[in-house]
Amino acid sequence: MPELPEVETYRRFLEEITLHQTVTAVEVFDAHVLAVDADELRRELVGATVTGTHRLGKNCFLQLSSGRLLVLHFGMTGDVGAYRHDYDRPRFTRVALHLREGLRVAFIDPRKFGRIRLADSVATFQQAKKLGPDALDLTAKQLQSALGRRKTLLKPLLLDQRLTAGLGNWIVDEVLFQARVHPERPAASVSADEAARLHAAVQLVLRTAIAQEANYRQFPASFLIHAREWDEAPEPQSDAHHHCPRDRSPIVKKYVGGRATYYCPVCQPAPPDSHSAA
Known part of the structure; x- marks a missing residue:
């Protein structure tokens, strides 16, 4: 199960490949992992630029130029990857974000317990999910x-x-x-x-x-x-x-x-x- 260290590793990977990149398309291969309507997800993401990344506990966030955030929760078997062509798409890719420069970001989840959603801010997400401070920030x-x-x-x-x-x-x-x-x-x-x-x-x-x-x-x-x-x-x-x-x-x-x-x-x-x- 991805724990905080894995999710921090995922965040750093996503920051490296998505920061300042614009999303041009969203492919949903399995809507089971979506905690948001697929059409709403596309409206928020397509044309938006990733301006930053965050992590809270086991949740990873992509900050969008619209002001909203894409939230990735990895469940028991979730992972992220990157590819350029359909024949290289990782097995169990459930959702893929196409970036303007040609790279595609894969949300991978064999058992489909992970979830993708949108949030207005990290603080509102934290409050809604009743999460305490991040373990690295706990005094x-x-x-x-x-x-x-x-x-x-x-x-x-x-x-x-x-x-x-x-x-x-x-x-x-x-x-x-x-x-x-x-x-x-x-x-x-x-x-x-x-x-x-x-x-x-x-x-x-x-x-x-x-x-x-x-x-x-x-x-x-x-x-x-x-x-x-x-x-x-x-x-x-x-x-x-x-x-x-x-x-x-x-x-x-x-x-x-x-x-x-x-x-x-x-x-x-x-x-x-x-x-x-x-």
């Missing part, structure tokens, strides 16, 4: 304040896009590991020092992922992500891959808030009243 003070008011378990709260936009499942596991905080800690039990560590970990994890263009196998060996079980691992993982990179303790996998969760029971001690695996 330590905002995070500490949000945690201090909640009895919710920490992991489900950090996944709540109303708190902050852009933290997905593996990212939250990595943040908690880097901060040495257990996923089942009640949010209100987090100290000021722990909240500061969590905030620093959010920055570390997201900036590392973005710098590596979301190529997770290139992450530092000190990251928990190498102990995760991936659906499409290129080769069987050795036992070493399932141990903590700090102390070699076996990594625990369990479900927290309905989501597969990985943590080190030594580095991330369980709260006193927890019945979690240790």
